[in-house]
Structures are given as structure tokens and as C-alpha cells.
Amino acid sequence: MSINYKKIGLEIKEYRMKNNLTQEELAEKCNLSTIHISNIERGKTCLSLFTLKKMSDILNFNISLNISDGEENIINDILQDCCVYEYKILRDVLIATKKSLDLNLKFKS
DSSP, X not given: OOOXXXXXXXXXXXXXXXXXXXXXXXXXXXXOOHHHHHHHHTTOSOOOHHHHHHHHHHXXXXXXXXXOHHHHHHHHXXXXXXXXXXXXXXXXXXXXXXXXXXXXXXXXX
């Protein structure tokens, strides 16, 4: 799966401008440098999910991460023959894993 950072950057720029914020103002709100914001908007650098989430909260937009068809099919194949009990366990494991990842991202930043 590849991530189109240029497209993400253009969308961030669009929302920043809709919110009448300069790069400097957004940088201050995100606790990032203006240069980093510029690089993100031009697709010249990667950004973490933590930073993307912070920007989405500040700029008031929803994050939509698309799963490729192949990955979606793998997930559906796994869940297809699960009983309710197995499904609930897998759901709970996924929720716990996501919470742990979010917590670790906060401590990394």
C-alpha cells in the first residue's frame, strides 16, 4: 500500500486556507515548525498519524484511510467463518491494539 503524501498535503493546505490560517499559525497550533508544515503541504515529507489527527482536529476535517481491495478481502475472509464469540474476541483485540498504538504514538511525539 502506498500513501500519496502530495495529495494529503494539498488537502491539508486547502483546509488550512478555508480556516484562514497561515502556515505559521497552523505550525504553532500543531507544535511543529513552519518549514515542516510547508514540506507536508508540498508532499515532500511524511507525517505521522498523530500529526494528521492533530491537524484534522484543528482544521475540522475527517480522516479517511482507504483500505485497498486486497486487504479488505483478507479481513473479510478472516471474519467470514467466525462465530459471534470469535468475532467479539477479534474485535476486542483490534480495539485494544489500536488504543495501545495511540498511546505509544502520544509518548513518541
